Amino acid sequence: MKTSTLFAVCGIVCGISSLTLGLADKPLWAGLFGLSAGIWSLATLAISRSGGDDD
Structure with missing residues (x-):
């Protein structure tokens, strides 16, 4: 699961x-x-904007 997806689920x-x-x-x-x-939510946004490797 992608980190940004996990962060979004935690925010929800x-x-x-x-x-x-x-x-x-x-x-x-x-x-x-x-x-x-x-x-x-801010952490999710920061990860998605960084464009780094997201496992």
């Missing part, structure tokens, strides 16, 4: 977890998972 999972925790009235955890989803 963190985003869904953030939404679920927000609806469960746990704003601190929702914010932390939202932050991690953003970081995964």
